[in-house]
Amino acid sequence: MGKSYRIKDIALLSGVSTGTVDRILHHRGKVSAEAQQKVEKVLKEIDYHPNMIARSLALKKPYRLIALIPKYESGSYWDKVNQGIEKAKKEFFNYPIEIEQYCFDQYDQESFDALLPEIMPRNYQGFIISTQFQERVRKLCMDLDQRNIPYVFIDDYINNTNCLAFYGTHSFESGYLAGRLLYEQIKPTDSIALFRIIQKKEDPENNRSQRENGFRDYLHKNKYNGRIIPIHLYSKEMEKNEHILESFCHEHPEIVTGVIFNSKAHAISSFFHRKSWIFKLIGYDAIDANIEHLQNGDITHLIGQRPESQGFYSVRALFRYLLFEEIPERVNYMPIDILVKENIQFYKNYL
Amino acid sequence: MGKSYRIKDIALLSGVSTGTVDRILHHRGKVSAEAQQKVEKVLKEIDYHPNMIARSLALKKPYRLIALIPKYESGSYWDKVNQGIEKAKKEFFNYPIEIEQYCFDQYDQESFDALLPEIMPRNYQGFIISTQFQERVRKLCMDLDQRNIPYVFIDDYINNTNCLAFYGTHSFESGYLAGRLLYEQIKPTDSIALFRIIQKKEDPENNRSQRENGFRDYLHKNKYNGRIIPIHLYSKEMEKNEHILESFCHEHPEIVTGVIFNSKAHAISSFFHRKSWIFKLIGYDAIDANIEHLQNGDITHLIGQRPESQGFYSVRALFRYLLFEEIPERVNYMPIDILVKENIQFYKNYL
DNA sequence: CAAGGAAGTGTGTCCGAACACAATATCCTT
């Protein structure tokens, strides 16, 4: 463990003043080629690492981050992401970081567009972007690239961008896992209900459809021989959904299992619960409403995506990049958690 | 967001010097009751939070922690715990923390005893203790209590101690979960092999036996009607084990499923693999050897305990207590992860 | 009643880096 060098030491070793060393370290220019060389040589020799504590103390102005994520209600998926962000704030309370949140309607691209003109002129050093609207995000990224502002993706990875990092789960593989979890509960000829929520302007590459692909892939590879029956529901009109489900039950009285690739499993399971229809349902995300139904047995499995961790690590990546110039791993697929009645009680609060 | 106050401000507001404020903040004594009162009043009024950056800069001497954990080989369970500790070191590299590791043989209480005289006289401010030998640990704790040194338990909680925190999984519940995972793969009358590794001086309350209790409890509650057949193996004599397993197979040619409550599942599964005997095995811990067998299908489920997180959070708790006087949650049951072929690839490296 | 000690208080330096600004060197005019 070598002793640590200070700016002052470097100055001494290379025969210049601390001011010059500072200028070189921060690429502020106004340094002669000669001094530059001498200092750089010393820097290399001693493998200098600045004392970040001292730096943060001297540095007054806070780093400002923007988080651009979907609106959320308490207990929902994006609320958990937000909790992760808040946790990061606390974790780094020592350091001068500010996070401003801008929320859009994840079912309405225009609400996303509407935010940009408000955000862009503001002053900030980093960006967290939730990637529901890939094409829009692409444009935003080009803008940020030009201004040399680092950004982190959350939820879904977008190719051919210069994002600093990405945190999310592998949609296809999580669907594949859902396939296994469901298939081992049924016979190869049983029908499977596949619940979908209709959205306008659906991105064809969205994570729900990729999960579905993975799901179907698993069944296909394992010689599933039954029918997968899609049911289309609406995101808001609950009475309408009730009717759709009712008539679905009439048409398919034999069906006892299903899957849904978003976090609305609780809506489905509560329907079957009310009908006292024993139904094996697999859903996504350990949000409060789903947890309740998992605990009372109306949902058999949930697939967890560690939303808090996603939020936390997004902030952390930007923070460490800005303060310590640390480059994070770029693509970070988070663990895909299997949650059942028996382990859900312990699933919380760890990042 | 109120502006932040400095020691100097407090001194000014309460009409004393910064030195006095310092003495009060750090309970160093030598302060008149009058000054004490005045300052405390101001402290309360402004809800003072010291600037930790400045504190760490000013503080030169590092905090020294002792980690007392079992010996480990690369890729083993305690190696993962160690990785978590290392991660914590990196995470807090800014702050002056040193961790010294002392390792004992987890199957040999005397090796634990032998370490203590070496450790105790040393100078340290915190202690991480792995709780294999409860009675010995109890004694150690009393000693530490007297000297007012905080300590954290890892692995298993011990009642009636003043530990700062505990990080581990709930053994009984994890066994209960294992019960479910196994039971849903078999019929209520199928026999189940239960592999145990013999240990001398077994603590009757050890986590393996509690896992077994949970396991049996699940089966019992769910009307399991078959036989649970224990097989006793040795921790080191592998040829002997081979024989035992061979004769076990002869005696019970019908058996196709089993469980083991420590991290040696790979030893069992490789035996059945060599015999091309299709066997459903549930084990504990995502250590390298087990992961391999999970991936090729010789183990059906692993129960993960987040050893890295346990190591990481143990250090973190002590660190934050010492530096920030932050009192952590005392009993922390970590998530119990269900790991299968389909999600193991993503299970790593997140704390 | 003076010396000695303890209790209580304030001052000043340090931690290591950032940055504003002062100071010096260099070069070009005229």
Next chain:
DNA sequence: AAGGATATTGTGTTCGGACACACTTCCTTG
């Protein structure tokens, strides 16, 4: 050669808190 502009370089202060040390009281005790 003096004056001015520009390119470099060095100095000093600041960030907020920790701690060593010196200083002041006040109370013992011989």
